[in-house]
Amino acid sequence: MQVLGVAIFVAFGVISVVILRRFFARKTFEHIRGPSSASWLFGNMLEFNRQDQAGDLDFKWCREFGSTWRLNGILGESVLMTADPKALQHIFHKSGYSYRKTADNTELNRTLFGPGIIWASGHVHQRHRKVMNPAFSAPQLRTFIPLFQRNIRKMTEMWKNELSARPEGHIINCVHAWFTKATLDIIGEAAFDYSFGALSKTGSRLLDVYTNMFLETSLHPPKLDLLIKASWEYLPLSVLRLVDYLPLKDIVKVNQVRKAFRTEAQKLLKDKTERLVAGKEGKKDVMSVLVRANASEDARARLSDAEMIAQMGTITIAGHDTTATTLTWLLYELSKNPDYQIKMREEIRMIRSSVTARCDANFSAEDLDSMKYCMAALKETLRYHAIVLGLPRVAEKDDIIPLQYPVVSKSGELIREIPIRAGQQILTSFCAYNRLPRVWGDNADVWDPTRFLDHDVKRETSVGMFSNLMTFSAGIRGCIGWRFSVMESQVIIAEILENFEFSLPSDPPEIVRLPSGVVAPGVRGKIEKGIQMPLQISIVQ
């Protein structure tokens, strides 16, 4: 009886807090325009989470209401959504940890990765970042270039072998499946000196458990899932820790993945620590650098074993499918833009002649940096195909968010800044920012790398980690691996375009952007088959 009383009291308390918070939240956003509520229970969240193609609604709402608008959240919550550069700069760059991740985001990160960098917050996150930074510095990453080249060459040799047996002179491959394997092998070796054996087909348990995780866990979430996760904002941490035991599809899958990574990471950490203690010459992989950086820290600043182990899953998952998917979109665009593909190939060949003239076998970092057409295509793909659509954040304290581009209120006044209360949720839209005509020009809705060719246009407000794009997020929580991804992509682009031509198959399927954790391509009508990007590949003449 007593237990029931406490339960009723707690439930009453939670509901009162929710209603009061939502009442005050409405007040601050009431005057901002936005789509009307599609359902009293889900607001706009059901349509937002189940859009036909990822980003469709972000682009539509941004066109209709300007770069900042209001959404109806679950149970009448009022949510601010923005693609405004100054607002993004304020939230990600200027406010430290004042805009935290949402509870469901944090808990899913904890369930998947454990206590690693992507889960940590505040001073704990600062500690993670300090130990990890040296492993992601430009000089350290440049040492990986030969490793990137060696691994991607394995893939191109396999393609060449396959092609040599085809009298028709071409093959049709899902390039995403290949890039996923190549980038997984690369991250395994570069980050841990570990072999996933993805290309060689020897495979590993990790690979089996992990395959298709993003799609399985985030495509078209069930209604109950959305409701349960919305309630997490109001639950105390002690209750949230029980999330791991929920029989939700995504939780079950990420639990499996985390456990598999933990087993492997424990072995790796032990091996690397023993090497360090024995004074053996340090290896260059990210985890060995981490182990050394950690050992040289003041005891209080060090990462614990559990934290170090969590980094393995984090770096693997954050660090390979992301790059693989971006490269997949790049090849898709190049298949549709053969003239630009030819320009890139000519550029690569020209630089190859100077490499041969100096009797080198491989491109150096400087060679790769001098490939302007290739770099412009990579930047444009990161802009046009932001594989993380945007991120949700919650204000930790009352604040005022400034806007670069004022929006018109319901009563016709210009809104230049938006007061926000502690606890209110903001959805940031990276994909809509990346396509704002005011920032990128009138042809922002077209894939056109020439916009990046001669110069990086000086933007009015600078945001992001790379080239004013929001694709890698920004600020103290921005992607720590952006340079890794860019260098790896430069190597892969040079290797594959020097050797192969890419085009659409003769009867090309309609490719759609799947609204999953990482925006990946699928084929219209065959979405249940998962990620697909069939392209025609032939040897360069």
Ligand code: HEM
């Ligand atoms: C195209 C490639 C990539 C994209 C678009 C991308 C995007 C992002 C984004 C949007 C975030 C912020 C996530 C959040 O705040 O919840 C992030 C964080 C992170 N990324 Fe990447 N990423 C890419 C490649 C990589 C690579 C190659 C690595 C590692 C080798 C990596 C490691 C990480 C880590 C460890 C974090 C967490 C950083 C922190 O919380 O301080 N990423 N990435």
